[in-house]
Amino acid sequence: MAGPGAGLLRALRGARGRGWGSAAGGWAGLRGRPDKYGGVSVELPQCQPRPRRRERAAFGRWLRASVAQWQEEGRVAVWLHVPILQSGLAAVAASQGFAFHHAESGSATLMRWLGEGPSRLPGYATHQLGVAGAVLDENAGKVLVVQDRNKTVNAWKFPGGLSNPGEDIGDTAVREVFEETGIKSEFKSILSIRQQHQHPGAFGKSDMYIICRLEPSSFNINFCQQECLRCEWMDLDELARTKHATPITSNVAKLLLYGYREGFDKIDITMREFPAVYTGRFYKLYHRELPESYRNMT
Ligand SMILES: NC(=O)C1=CN([C@@H]2O[C@H](COP(=O)(O)OP(=O)(O)OC[C@H]3O[C@@H](n4cnc5c(N)ncnc54)[C@H](O)[C@@H]3O)[C@@H](O)[C@H]2O)C=CC1
Ligand SMILES: [Mg+2]
Structure with missing residues (x-):
């Protein structure tokens, strides 16, 4: 046939x-x-x-x-x-x-x-992951902020976006910052995690939004016209005080200002990498600083 x-x-x-x-x-x-x-x-x-x-x-x-x-x-x-x-x-x-x-x-x-009683089968993916980068130029005390072209309220926020499958948190932050602003940077730490359920941008699923602290290695802005309306290096102190920022951005700006003044060890959730026992791959563990004497305890 x-x-x-x-x-x-x-x-x-x-x-x-x-x-x-x-x-x-x-x-x-x-x-x-x-x-x-x-x-x-x-x-x-x-x-x-x-x-x-x-x-x-x-x-x-x-x-x-x-x-x-x-x-x-x-x-x-x-x-x-x-x-x-x-x-x-x-x-x-x-x-x-x-x-x-x-x-x-x-x-x-x-x-x-087919088993006894109600189903015990696990559900599928419950969350989407968004990651933003708070890129701080420590010499100038300025932080990189954008206004989203597609949002009705033009409030300042940190550049960021959705994680690709299999992408590490810090890599998403660095990639999204570069794609949206043209600024190159390096991952330093996680600053905050926001969890919100029934998120309209996540097709009604839950949204995890992580903001990372990044260190810039380039400073000339070349922002993406499709995604951003404006992009600036703004005084961190000004971002912490302005009313024209999303509530998360305001709160994290205050946290970042505190770390900038008092030491990042006060605010950083840092990362360590370990081999995964079962898969032969590596995973990343994020936690507050742990003194050497505790790390090496047996
Ligand atoms: N509070 C804050 O400061 C804000 C936090 N977020 C968080 O950032 C993360 C997402 O960041 P984004 O910059 O939005 O992601 P992104 O940078 O990956 O951009 C997503 C793109 O997809 C497009 N898009 C989204 N839904 C679409 C649809 N239904 N049809 C067609 N196009 C669509 C958008 O226009 C945008 O161009 C989430 O975790 C969110 O909760 C987003 C905005 C503000
Ligand atoms: Mg984005």
């Missing part, structure tokens, strides 16, 4: 080459992969075109029989990974008690709890 339907039919006929006459149709060859929590995970094949009524009906029969089998085996949950072009199968699964757990650009993951 030629044409775009060939891949789908081949995939659906499965490893054993069973035809559409059998109850499960081509899905008979598809197997679930057990996970360590007692659940089972199924990847539906990537194939085109969209499933028609006959394929959806065969999938529904296969799913019903498979779920009954997994229940008999004592499995507590089913995870179903559905490629976006097969989204019609998500509707079939929904009619059998499945619900969306999360989606990436090319696929959706559905879940169904």
Whole structure:
């Protein structure tokens, strides 16, 4: 058979080459992969075109029989990974008690709890992370501030933005400051963390907003016209007093001024890096200064 339907039919006929006459149709060859929590995970094949009524009906029969089998085996949950072009199968699964757990650009993951009592399956991402940089020129006592082009109230704030997947906090601050203002800088510490729920800019999810202390290594502003209306080096003392700043910016400006005058050790949450035991990667631990005698305690 030629044409775009060939891949789908081949995939659906499965490893054993069973035809559409059998109850499960081509899905008979598809197997679930057990996970360590007692659940089972199924990847539906990537194939085109969209499933028609006959394929959806065969999938529904296969799913019903498979779920009954997994229940008999004592499995507590089913995870179903559905490629976006097969989204019609998500509707079939929904009619059998499945619900969306999360989606990436090319696929959706559905879940169904089979265990006793209410579902104990964990939710997906609950927060987005925004990071801003308070870049302080210590010689001049000036701090870098911007006004957002897309906000109705033009209050001063620190340049910043959303973290990319897999990006460290300090790297987001340095990148966003450079993209929005053209200023190069180095991460020194975390100054504050704001958590806000049901955030309109986070599609109703929670928002974590971290402000870092950065040290500049360049001083000529070349700000992004799309994102910013204005960008300036402002006296830190003035930023701490002005009414034309967002409340978080005002509070952190006061904190930064206190550290500038009395010593950054009073305000800094610094970072140390450690090897992660399980993944073989490194993680970053942020905390207030810990004296050497405590660090090396055994
Ligand atoms: N209190 C403060 O001083 C402020 C804090 N924040 C925090 O900063 C972080 C986000 O910083 P941003 O500078 O906003 O991020 P960002 O610098 O990564 O920019 C986000 C971009 O996405 C665009 N965008 C956002 N939603 C969109 C949508 N629905 N459709 C089309 N385009 C969209 C925006 O116009 C902007 O260009 C958050 O954590 C937020 O809570 C943001 C503004 C003020
Ligand atoms: Mg921004």
